[in-house]
Amino acid sequence: MRYAFWPGCVSKGACxxxxxxxVKTSAKLGIELEELYxxxxxxxxxxxxxxxxxxxxxxxxxFALAQKLGLDLINICSTCQGxxxxxxxxxxxxEAYRAKINAKLAEEGLEYKPGLTIKNFMWLLVEDYGLDKxxxxxxxxxxxxxxxxxxxxYILRPSRIxxxxxxxxxxxxxxxxxxxxxxxxxxxxxxxxxxxxxxxxNNRKNSxxxxxxxxxxxxxxxxxxxxxxxxxxxxxxxxxxxSAAQVIEKELHLPIIHLPQLIGLALGIDPKxxxxxxxxxxxxxxxxxxxAKVGA
Numbered sequence: 001m002r003y004a005f006w007p008g009c010v011s012k013g014a015c016x017x018x019x020x021x022x023v024k025t026s027a028k029l030g031i032e033l034e035e036l037y038x039x040x041x042x043x044x045x046x047x048x049x050x051x052x053x054x055x056x057x058x059x060x061x062x063f064a065l066a067q068k069l070g071l072d073l074i075n076i077c078s079t080c081q082g083x084x085x086x087x088x089x090x091x092x093x094x095e096a097y098r099a100k101i102n103a104k105l106a107e108e109g110l111e112y113k114p115g116l117t118i119k120n121f122m123w124l125l126v127e128d129y130g131l132d133k134x135x136x137x138x139x140x141x142x143x144x145x146x147x148x149x150x151x152x153x154y155i156l157r158p159s160r161i162x163x164x165x166x167x168x169x170x171x172x173x174x175x176x177x178x179x180x181x182x183x184x185x186x187x188x189x190x191x192x193x194x195x196x197x198x199x200x201x202n203n204r205k206n207s208x209x210x211x212x213x214x215x216x217x218x219x220x221x222x223x224x225x226x227x228x229x230x231x232x233x234x235x236x237x238x239x240x241x242x243s244a245a246q247v248i249e250k251e252l253h254l255p256i257i258h259l260p261q262l263i264g265l266a267l268g269i270d271p272k273x274x275x276x277x278x279x280x281x282x283x284x285x286x287x288x289x290x291x292a293k294v295g296a
Contacts, residue, residue: 082154
């Protein structure tokens with residue numbers, strides 16, 4: 001299995017443990033990544049609010065780079081997925097608009113043509129790799145680990161452009177993956193709600209209250225950790241967790257795990273290689289539970 005790979009800005013900046021764990025985990029799964037080293041930021045929804053045409057051109061450029069390789073495009077960021085899906089829908093729907101955007105790409109000898117498949121790593125695991133095959137690769141079952149899924153907004157909404165008609169169970173994939181690696185999903189109301197990150201800079205208190213509410217709910221229901229395919233959610237739920245605890249006036253200690261880290265643990269990869277030590281909220285209680293099962 002070989003894909004063009006857009007890692008996103010955050011995995012190369014604030015969350016390098018996501019990038020490193022994805023590289024290690026994909027290699028262990030036999031998934032070959034052709035990274036778009038010349039790729040550019042998707043805009044994370046910010047650029048599209050102010051300069052939608054610029055945002056679409058930036059995303060079309062990444063699409064064209066993937067097509068130049070002759071490969072489907074994957075990402076490890078829910079936000080990137082949402083932005084890419086929205087841009088692709090606009091480009092595919094309007095031939096005249098696509099021509100206008102392609103005129104901007106022509107200077108680099110690039111052109112985007114409809115037909116590119118774009119998938120988040122979570123979707124790839126279920127739809128391309130297959131959960132039965134994933135189960136067969138598990139060497140360190142995460143039995144006894146209670147994981148709360150946290151999807152993030154952009155990979156669920158708007159469902160119209162996120163392939164929900166063709167794949168109506170995409171809003172259940174995290175739970176299925178958690179089960180496939182031997183862990184137990186924890187169901188809670190906040191799993192498919194906003195983490196609060198988009199309003200962190202202009203309404204910090206409300207943003208932290210959102211994050212704190214979700215964290216407290218999952219923690220009270222016995223979750224050992226949350227697992228997310230979105231690094232921006234990770235930033236608000238992990239890095240801002242101490243501040244969120246102050247806002248909601250409740251003690252919080254809930255590790256936030258990137259999806260590739262969870263898979264990597266189940267595949268037997270050394271936690272140090274997955275950079276499990278690089279979280280604001282320590283992951284030791286997760287490792288203690290996982291490693292105790294195998295005496296590692």
